[in-house]
Amino acid sequence: MxxxxxxxxxxxxxxxxxxxxxxxxxxxxxxxxxxxxxxxxxxxxxxxxxxxPFGLADEREIVxxxxxxxxxxxxxxxxxxxxxxxxxxxxxxxxxxxxxxxxxxxxxxxxxALDETEGLAGAGWNEKVFTFYDLPGATALAAALADFEGGRLVVNVVDMPIKCPVAPLEFCFLADWYFTDRGIRDKVEITYATPLDGAFTKPVASATLASLLDEKGIHLVTEFNTGEVDGIGGKLVGYDGREMPFDLAVVVPLHxxxxxxxxxxxxxxxxxxxxxxxxxxxxxxxxxxxxxxxxxxxxxxxxxxxxxxxxxxxxxxxxxxxEGRDLSSTFDGHANCFIETGFGKALLIDFNYETEPLPGHYPSRVGMPLLKESRMNHLGKLMFQWFYWHALLQGRDVPGIGTDMPEHGKQHTSTTPNRAPEEASA
Amino acid sequence: MSTATIAGTAVERNDEGFFVDPNQWTRDIAVEIAAEDGITTMTDQHWQVIDFMRKEYFEKGTGPTVRVLGKTSGVSVKDLYLLFPKGPAKMAAHIAGIPKPRGCI
The missing domain is CATH 3.50.50.60 (FAD/NAD(P)-binding domain)
Structure with a gap:
């Protein structure tokens, strides 16, 4: 049957x-x-x-x-x-x-889930407060950024987990590049406000990303839990009472x-x-x-x-x-992602449930540099869209990119624990 | 990672002071850690949150975020900040003897 x-x-x-x-x-x-x-x-x-939002892609290309x-x-x-x-x-x-x-x-x-944050979808939504996490939002933000002549830009993650946890950081890096390119970087103050206690969830990558933010003059505000968005007053209000004023807010809502x-x-x-x-x-x-x-x-x-x-x-x-057979328990939590850092460069990170992102090369000792800015990673990120439509969705295997996280090419150091002890196993 | 003796029991904690093994936790230990964190009296509401944190951890493998705590622990976010002024999710996890909630990744 x-x-x-x-x-x-x-x-x-x-x-x-x-x-x-x-x-x-x-x-x-x-x-x-x-x-x-x-x-x-x-x-x-x-x-x-x-x-x-930066005018580098539009609906026709990505839908x-x-x-x-x-x-x-x-x-x-x-x-x-x-x-x-x-x-x-x-x-x-x-x-x-x-x-x-x-x-x-x-x-x-x-x-x-916009409604989960007070005021987020209220006055000022898609005027001063935006998200780039859906197509209408990203498109509206493109127009707002093009008109932006200076002031405070706040990029805020409301709560974890979110899709592509590095994307808000990439947004900051690209904004830095975008305003530099327009010649108004000195008129824009960029702040990244996150509920995490660092730039990212995993210690080694978090340190690398925090120093990149610092190099680019982007302020990092940690442990900021957004309780309310005041679009008219132009401020985010944390649950702990901290206020963060903005002229333009880019918010990643609760998922x-x-x-x-x-x-x-x-x-x-x-x-x-x-x-x-x-x-x-x-x-x-x-x-x-x-x-x-x-x-x-x-x-x-x-x-x-x-x-x-x-x-x-x-x-x-x-x-x-x-077929009535036992299941195979093999998914190891493998993830990798390109992190666009602006100016034609990107980082690549590769990790799983047990191993945090480490420096080295992917997928083996000869390959793309890990946790390090390079032009090659940026090209990899751009090429990925072709790969997505033509290989990944079609369910084709790609030579060299396997399901299990590759260990070859990763640099474990004594100061970087392989297992992140605070990561609970479910 | 280091081993400390708290309330007469040897417990292993990581560099940030979070428990490595949540099963080493006792209520007496919690009272001592709370004192370290500046909470001199553990009220019923404190315990309500601590018990909820542990229940969530053992059910889901991670402690809840502030937002989830506010929605599901029975204590409002405002009160959570009064109870645990240094940040409810992290501070309560510290006292509850569970790993630091990371909101997954």
Whole structure:
């Protein structure tokens, strides 16, 4: 009998898993149907959003059809999701239609929860207060930056976890470059305000990034927990009473999982993320529900690279599950990301659950420099968009870039503990 | 990492003073750490937060952020700052004997 696999979400994770599953079962002559459901047909290349405010990318370049990224034998349904009824193995669509499944994959990513911060979406929103974490926001910010003639620019992360935790830092670096290029850098004061106690979550990378901020004259304010955004008065107010005045604020709002997760009994946590086994990617809700990417609560970065590396493990485990075999517990939390630092340069970091980002080279001793600015990393970041549409989403393996984090080429030093002891294992 | 004797028990703490093994924690230890941090009296509300932090840690593998604490611990963010003036999430984790909450990554 045909096994029905339903995938919620046609973004990075949903698309690459659908295409990988299709390829596997096509080769194996397996009898499965694969359906992807998404509320719209716009697949946004999210890493491109960072470049939109600076006029370096626009909608035409970074948005494509979701359906067109899926193999033609994968069914695509454009519809909102009301809820998942895991008791009956059924997805209820927005119009009340029901879709049964043998196996469900949650790949609906994370969303911006503006309402969770007082005043954020109030007066001044998209006038003085912006986000570049979605396309309308990034586009509106591009116009505001072009008109900005000087003053205080505050870049603020409301709370962790966020998508691509380095993106707000990259935004600061690019803003420094952008205003220098316009000849008004001396008229702009750039401040990066984060709830973390350093520039980044991991000690070695945090130190490197903090000194880069310092070199570029960007002020770092740590342990700032935004309680309120006052768009009219032009200030952020911390829970501890600290005030941060701004002429232009770029805020990364609190993230949450899909609303339908909250309407699905037993599926999500209080922020609608889906509790998921960090090694097997099976959800804790039910055996036949798996999850991938930003939608899960696994203690890895919410980033496309993580989703990419999860894909291989997830497909293997879906196949095993449907055959009644034991799951393989192999996902190691592998993440890597290019960090754009402005002036045509970028850093590259590579890490997993246990090993923090370290200096060296990737993927082996000969390769891209790690944790060090270079032009090569910048070109790598630009080339990645081609790779994303043509290889990653199609679920093709890329030579030299494996799922497990490579150890070759990393420089462990005695002062840098391999295991970050404060990182709890879930 | 160093080993200290707190309330008569040897405990391992990292360079920032957070517990390496949350199972070494006792309520007597918490009272002593709180005193180190400038909290002379642990009120019922302090304990409510500490117990919540530990429960979250053992369920989810990480302590909650300030926002989550304010939403789910039953103590408002404003009160949390009165109870733990140096930053509720970090200070309460310190006293609760769990690793520093990092909001994942």
């Amino acid at each position: 045909t096994k029905r696999i339903v995938i919620l979400g046609g973004g990075t994770g949903g698309t690459l898993v659908a295409n990988r599953l299709h390829r596997h079962y096509h080769k194996a002559h397996g009898d499965v149907s694969i359906t992807v459901i998404d509320q719209d047909n716009h697949h946004v290349y999210q890493p491109g959003l960072l470049f939109v 494509r059809s979701r359906k067109a990224q899926l193999h033609k034998d994968v069914e695509f349904i454009e519809s909102g999701i009301e809820r998942v009824d895991s008791g009956r193995d059924v997805v209820v669509l927005a119009d009340g239609r029901e879709l049964g499944y043998d196996l469900l994959v949650i790949a609906t990513g994370s969303h911006l 949450s999982g899909g609303d339908y997760v909250g309407r699905s009994e037993g599926l999500g946590d209080d922020l609608n993320f889906v509790p998921t086994n960090k090694s097997t990617l099976q959800t804790l809700a039910k055996g036949n529900i798996f999850a991938i990417g930003d939608a899960t609560n696994v203690p890895a970065s919410k980033a496309g690279s993580v989703t990419h590396f999860e894909g291989e493990v997830l497909v293997e485990n879906i196949v095993r599950f449907l």
